[in-house]
Amino acid sequence: MDYHIKSKDPRLHFYAGDYDALVHARKPKGIDDKRAYMIGTGIGALAAGCFLIRDAHMDGSKITYLEQLDLPGGCLDGKVIQNVGYVARGGREMGHHFEVLWDLFHSLPSVEDPNVSVLDHLYYVNKDDPNFSNCRITTNCGKRYDNGKFNLGQKCAMELANFLMMSDESLQDKSIEEIFSDELLNSDFWCYWRTMFAFENWHSALEMKLYMNRFIHHVGGLADLSALQFCRRDQFTDFVTPMINYLKAHNVNFRYGVTVTNVEFEITDEKKAARKIVATDKDGKDISIDLTDNDLCFITNGSMTESSSYGTDSTPAPWNPALGGCWEMWKNIAKQSPEFGHPEKFYSQPEKSKWESCTVTVTDPRITKLVENITKRSPYGGRICTGGIVTAKDSGWLMSWTINRQEQYYGQPENAFEVWVYGLFPDAPGNFVKKPMRECTGHEITAEWLYHIGAPKDQIEELAGTCSAIPVMMPFITSMFMPRAFGDRPYVVPKNAVNFAFLGQFAETLDEPGRDTVFTIEYSGRTAMEAVYILAGVERAVPEVFASRYDIRYLLNAAGEMLDGEKPDLKLPLLVRRKLEKKIKGTDIELLLKEYNII
Incomplete structure (x- = not known):
């Protein structure tokens, strides 16, 4: 070694x-x-x-x-x-660098095709049908909100950079909201992050830091979820x-x-x-x-x-x-x-560790059209549809939903597709159903979802009646x-x-x-x-855990991605800047910094 x-x-x-x-x-x-x-x-x-x-x-x-x-x-x-x-x-x-998982799954036969391993099957499913999202965040009943960028700006990006340099010891028993500014907690980045990983503001700042370090090589693929892989079933x-x-x-x-x-x-x-x-x-x-x-x-x-x-x-x-x-x-x-x-x-x-999910089974073609207006893909055909979760940013429940490759379950009817919905704020009232998610039936959760994907209000009750839905409350999730x-x-x-x-x-x-x-x-x-x-x-x-946090290439790439391609505003005195530029001119350091748009 x-x-x-x-x-x-x-x-x-x-x-x-x-x-x-x-x-x-x-x-x-x-x-x-x-x-x-x-x-x-x-x-x-x-x-x-x-x-x-x-x-x-x-x-x-x-x-x-x-x-x-x-x-x-x-x-x-x-x-x-x-x-x-x-x-x-x-x-x-799933991510590319799950080293232990792939070590195991390359040894086990796939259920779908026993002639190949679990890893082989997953690899080629995602090779032939790469994951990415056409719409990550909506507002105003299904209108696209996100522009595929984090929209952090220099100040919040620097705040995140400083956070990553804090010691693990200093973050013990600290919550995220004790560390992050209100500006950061109200940013588009935080909406992407919290809904993708299910972080609440009161959760562990230490776990947040571990996540950012662990997946720093995936930063560029978080806004459109192209960093992810999903299985076939x-x-x-x-x-x-x-x-x-x-x-x-x-x-x-x-x-x-x-x-x-x-x-x-x-x-x-x-x-x-x-x-x-x-x-x-x-x-x-x-x-x-x-x-x-x-x-x-x-x-x-x-x-x-x-x-x-x-x-x-x-x-x-x-x-x-x-x-x-x-x-x-x-x-x-x-x-x-x-x-x-x-x-x-x-x-x-448990009131701080809970959220609620709901599996909705859809068969009505009118709902299919509403989904396709957002995803720009059909939920049928066994291919990527949402490409991960879609979050309704203005949802009182902070509702997110996803449709995986269908037929998701063996024996599932050909005209049906499954929608998985979850709410990070199950105690808040909904926008259409004016009560907390935790008090809602499957029918009511379906109605709230239909509202956020743009169903006409006067048709929501009827459309919800064509679906079946099973809500699940998880106190310790x-x-x-x-x-x-x-x-x-x-x-x-x-x-x-x-x-x-x-x-x-x-x-x-x-x-x-x-x-x-x-x-x-x-x-x-x-x-x-x-x-x-x-x-x-x-x-x-x-x-070992993939060491992207120790690789200068991933760190520089992450800096550029967090700024949506904008160069970092390095606040250096002019004389110091010129001296550094002269020092690195013609070196590999200059080439590296230029490659990742730092200078």
């Missing part, structure tokens, strides 16, 4: 480049004596099982999943509710199902209806070990599992979609912020050591964005832990400094790879 990428755990190494990426991990010593128990079946847990089989060469029959629900997949769902319709709680945006089909198929083909055990309420630990100064999984089955029978050092325990602590509630066309989604199994389990685990995190930092303010400090999330593998790890959005990765971002599938996959490689003794290194 040419340079040392720091790790918080000496058992874990990181790499950049192909030397480790292309090597096949050899079988770790002692792996045949080990078993693995996965608490939860979210992306992190499913990925961990795949890494155990592929890279640690564990016999799949020695891996057992314990899941409270009757369906795996965690937050990445997409399904048909009988006699009601299609519903998805959310979706994930719903994400459960395209991303979750290949992992489940792989695990089942290797005889992995799935146990559903299992509620884990605690993991009990033996903790000394030299060692931490999981000793018992406390669990009951769906009938309340104790099915707890005693653990030895050779029993590896992978814990998904916390959940973004816990306590989700569903409405119908005629009923609102009820508000039910009760703590479910994942949170109660983490609370009990955290009581045993301060190193196991502080779950209350994330779950204790952005809980991982709540302001936090170091130590509020447990490390993937805590210090001196020998047989357990934490997975998912509420675990802290082990790179130093931690550079990946939550609310992505990649983050779940990264926690899984780190956990498996340490506990199973896999010798192969983990890919």
Whole structure:
């Protein structure tokens, strides 16, 4: 390795480049004596099982999943509710530099075409049908607002640049609105950003900084969403199902209806070990599992979609912020050591971590025309339509909506397309439906959406009646964005832990400094790879988070993009400027600065 990428755990190494990426991990010593128990079946847990089989060469029959629900997949769902319709709680945006995810998905056969990998299929779907948006923001009932630019100006662009230079330590427990000016929080840039990533003003400034650094190479593609890739079908089909198929083909055990309420630990100064999984089955029978050092325990602590509630066309989604199994389990685990995190930092303010989504099924050609007026594309034909979310900037709910490639769900009627709608401000009254989104039925949310895409007011009720819609209230959907400090999330593998790890959005990765971002599938996959490689003794290194923040080319490009191509106003005294110009004249530095329109 040419340079040392720091790790918080000496058992874990990181790499950049192909030397480790292309090597096949050899079988770790002692792996045949080990078993693995996965608490939860979210992306992190499913990925961990795949890494155990592929890279640690564990016999799949020695891996057992314990899941409270009757369906795996965690937050990445997409399904048909009988006699009601299609519903998805959310979706994930994909980027080119999800190194861990692509490392896994190049090994798994695609559901759509088992002759190619998941990665190959996604790659060529997006190669043949590149993603971009023809309209990112609307106002005035469907009129295009955005001009494809951030419209920040020199002052706000400099404010963002200064923000990126702040230390992580200084941003602990700070909110975005404590750091950013009102001018920035009312900018077009912030409208793009907050609706794309679901940031609220009161969310973590530290997470905001991590996001800006993590995706600085994508800045130029954020205004028109050309930086993104989307799968062909719903994400459960395209991303979750290949992992489940792989695990089942290797005889992995799935146990559903299992509620884990605690993991009990033996903790000394030299060692931490999981000793018992406390669990009951769906009938309340104790099915707890005693653990030895050779029993590896992978814990998904916390959940973004816990306590989700569903409405119908005629009923609102009820508000039910009760703590479910994942949170109660983490609370009990955290009581045993301060190193196991502080779950209350994330779950204790559901009014600040909630938003609501709604899946609308459309068949009326009159609505199709309204959509096409905005997107300049047909929602039919299996190709990109919106190219990501469209935000109604003047919506009281700050409503955004998207139409993915159709047929999104296998078996979906040919004349139907699915619209996913979400509102960042579900407590505010709507513009057409004069009440908060959280109090609205599916029919009313559809009516509000139709208003914002330009439906004639006197036709809205009739048009809404041709649709079906399922609203979903999620009290903890952005809980991982709540302001936090170091130590509020447990490390993937805590210090001196020998047989357990934490997975998912509420675990802290082990790179130093931690550079990946939550609310992505990649983050779940990264926690899984780190956990498996340490506990199973896999010798192969983990890919580092793409280092665009350390690449001068991406930084210079981002500066130009944030200013919409305008040169930075470098406030230097004339004599100093001339001296610098003379110093760099004829050098590669001059060429670089000119290439990126800095001078």
